[in-house]
Amino acid sequence: GAGVSQSPSNKVTEKGKDVELRCDPISGHTALYWYRQRLGQGLEFLIYFQGNSAPDKSGLPSDRFSAERTGESVSTLTIQRTQQEDSAVYLCASSLAGDQPQHFGDGTRLSIL
Amino acid sequence: DQQVKQNSPSLSVQEGRISILNCDYTNSMFDYFLWYKKYPAEGPTFLISISSIKDKNEDGRFTVFLNKSAKHLSLHIVPSQPGDSAVYFCAASSSWGKFQFGAGTQVVVTP
Numbered sequence: 194g195a196g197v198s199q200s201p202s203n204k205v206t207e208k209g210k211d212v213e214l215r216c217d218p219i220s221g222h223t224a225l226y227w228y229r230q231r232l233g234q235g236l237e238f239l240i241y242f243q244g245n246s247a248p249d250k251s252g253l254p255s256d257r258f259s260a261e262r263t264g265e266s267v268s269t270l271t272i273q274r275t276q277q278e279d280s281a282v283y284l285c286a287s288s289l290a291g292d293q294p295q296h297f298g299d300g301t302r303l304s305i306l
Numbered sequence: 307d308q309q310v311k312q313n314s315p316s317l318s319v320q321e322g323r324i325s326i327l328n329c330d331y332t333n334s335m336f337d338y339f340l341w342y343k344k345y346p347a348e349g350p351t352f353l354i355s356i357s358s359i360k361d362k363n364e365d366g367r368f369t370v371f372l373n374k375s376a377k378h379l380s381l382h383i384v385p386s387q388p389g390d391s392a393v394y395f396c397a398a399s400s401s402w403g404k405f406q407f408g409a410g411t412q413v414v415v416t417p
Contacts, residue, residue, distance in 0.1 A: 197349070224403055226403070226405075228407075233409075234409055235310075235312075235395060235407045235408050235409035235410055236350070236395065236397075236407035237407075238404065238405065238406070238407075241403040241404065243402070243403055249403060249404065284349055284350075286349070290402075291402035291403030292338065292399070292402055292403075294340055294352035294355060295352065295405070296351075296352070297342075297349030297350045297351070298349050299347065299348050299349045300349055
């Protein structure tokens with residue numbers, strides 16, 4: 194497709210389980226970002242990948258969160274031992290470069306019971 | 307530490323009138339600013355941007371103004387249309403790939 198694709202669109206899981214969220218960026222976009230949006234709040238930066246450089250992980254809230262990206266393709270965000278406060282919409286975005294406007298996917302709505 | 311603030315959570319404007327959305331920031335190192343629009347259940351879409359070397363940028367009905375000394379930017383939508391009803395986020399960056407977003411302003415355009 195032409196846009197950023199995220200899957201699943203919705204995920205409901207029990208507290209303590211691990212979840213994996215997937216992002217397919219726009220082809221050719223070297224930069225990829227993950228954000229979290231809690232209810233009624235703005236976008237919270239999590240992690241940024243730029244090409245083959247080491248990712249900027251400064252926004253990850255705890256060591257339960259990790260993300261990977263292979264080259265300039267798909268990225269996965271993994272949350273281990275989920276907690277109720279992890280409930281949020283997780284948004285992925287990509288851009289041609291780190292100083293360009295981002296194209297967002299529609300997000301994954303994560304609900305932790 | 308919220309470095310980008312949108313102090314108005316909501317704005318109601320009549321169709322055809324001007325919508326003015328405001329955004330304040332605290333980090334004087336920010337040099338690139340963007341506005342995004344978001345409909346429910348969709349990701350934000352890019353609207354317009356401005357770099358710190360400019361004080362105004364226009365694109366059709368959308369104009370962004372930047373006042374660096376006041377650390378303030380605004381988005382003007384003229385004329386407002388029903389399809390403009392959405393949440394608007396401002397974002398700012400001082401370094402490659404690092405963007406800070408405001409909490410958003412919900413705009414409702416009434417007939």
